[in-house]
Amino acid sequence: MKDLSLQWRITLMTAALVCAACLSTNFLVGYSGMQYMDEIGSEVSAYGNVNEDIPKSFDPGSEDVGNELTIVVSDAQKSFGVTSWYITALVTLIGGVLAYFAxxxxxxxxxxFAAQIEHVQPGNLADSKISEDVLPEFKRFSESFNGMIHRLDAGFAAQRQFSGNAAHELRTPLALMQTQMELFAVEHPDVPPATNDLLTLLRDQTERMSSMTSTLLEMSELRAIPCNDEIELAPLIEEVLADLAPLADQKGxxxxxxxxxxxxxxxxxxYRMMFNLVENAIRYSRPASTVDVTVDEEDDRVLVRIEDEGFGIPEQHRDSVFQPFFRVDKSRSREYGGVGLGLSLVWEIATLHGGTIEVENSSSHGTVMLATLPKLGVTK
Structure with a gap:
């Protein structure tokens, strides 16, 4: 019973009630009908016995006619009982069908309501509230849901504001540190090797932190960017491939x-979304391989697939790769660079455009990333 939907539970309970009502009615009506038939048979027999002037051939009280009448009444009772059971089954069936559709x-x-909940994402909380002009049974439900959405939206907004403020505060001192180290390297070209190695390490880590704060700042300011351009994907992707050609050439x-x-x-x-996806595919693809970008359409959606020939993403990590700072293989990620925010930024951009990003397929032979976007003219 636990596995049945609410609609089937209501249907079965209604059918059981209809069946119980029909059985009760059948029993009561059948019992009274049988009694009346017996009384009618008795009355007819008695009526024939008191009318002696009627010829015997027409006497309903005669022994032969009485037997025939008893048989007729008995058959009528059986027919009435069978018919009543058929009616009970038919009424129960019809009641169950009507209960299912009702x-x-x-x-x-x-x-x-359930369909609307399925489309709730962190990026569209403000548009996910449902109307409170509903049935009384659902009114409190909708009010509670809208209150939860409001609290979640406020929490995500506070998180984005904190990330933006932190990025703003970090960007200036990091830029100052980079400038001072570059200036020191120019003014002191003959430093000992150990000092030079230390300066190189500091410059690399400072550059990495600067890249991370810039990405965080971009993510916090995404919602302020208008998304009303008409974009032709082929030229944009060709531009991305041209910009990443030097990186691809290094690995053949x-x-x-x-x-x-x-x-x-x-x-x-x-452009940034496609750049991050293709760059990620190049960095993790095997040398002397191919990275393919294909654009298709399906109904009112545009499907962009980025396929590489890398080592694949384990199934348990395919949803986590879009989380900030998540790394499938930390040692390999450090080797290839990056701060763990590239795919997270891709997810934010796709959501902002009313689309999705997912790992469509991944194995030891490569990975296919699928970006789904609304076609031009389709409401998000």
Missing amino acids: SGRALRPLRA IALACRGNNLVNGSDPLM
């Missing part, structure tokens, strides 16, 4: 792009 209609607001990786389509959005953000 309960389905009554539960339609709940289905709509061939870059290819197929397909085209139009989407709504921010041209700089869309």
Whole structure:
């Protein structure tokens, strides 16, 4: 019973009630009907016995006619009983069918509510509130849900504001440190090797922290960027591939792009999303391999697939790779550079454009990242 949906539970309970009501009615009506038939048979027999002037051939009280009448009444009782059972089964079946469709209609607001919950994402909380003009049974439910959405939205907003403020505060001292180290290296070209190694390490780590704070600042300011450009994907992706060609050439990786389509959005953000995805594919793909970017369409969506020939992503990590600072293999990520925010920024940009990003397929032969975006003219 626990595995049954609410609609089937209501249907089965209604059918059981209808069946119980029909059985009770069948028993009471059948019992009274049988009694009346017996009384009618007795009355007819008695009536024939008191009318002696009627010829015997027409005498309903005669022995032969009485037996025939008893048989007719008995057959009528059996037929009445069988017919009543058929009617009971038919009424129960019809009642169950009507209950199924009636309960389905009554539960339609709940289905709509569940469908809306499925589309709730951290990036669209403000647009996920449901109308409170609903049935009385769902009113408190909708009020509680909207209150939860408001609290979550406020929490995410505070988190974004903290990240932005922290990035702003860190950017200036990091830039100052980079400038001072570069100036020191120019003014002291003959420093000992140990000091030079230390300065190189400090410059690399400072540059890495600067890159991280810049990305955090971008993520905190995404919502302020308008997304109303008409973007043709093929030229944008070709530009991305041209910019990343030197990195691909270092590993002997061939870059290819197929397909085209139009989407709504921010041209700089869309460029950044594609750049991060292709750069990530190049960095983790095997040397002398290929990175393919294909653009397809399906119904009202545009599908962009970035396929590499890397070592793959373990299945248990395929949802986690879009979390900030998450690394599947920390040692390899350090070797290839990056701060663990590239795919997180991609996820934020895709969500801002009303789309999604996911690992469509991954194995030891490579990974396919799938970005899904609304087609031009389609409401997010």
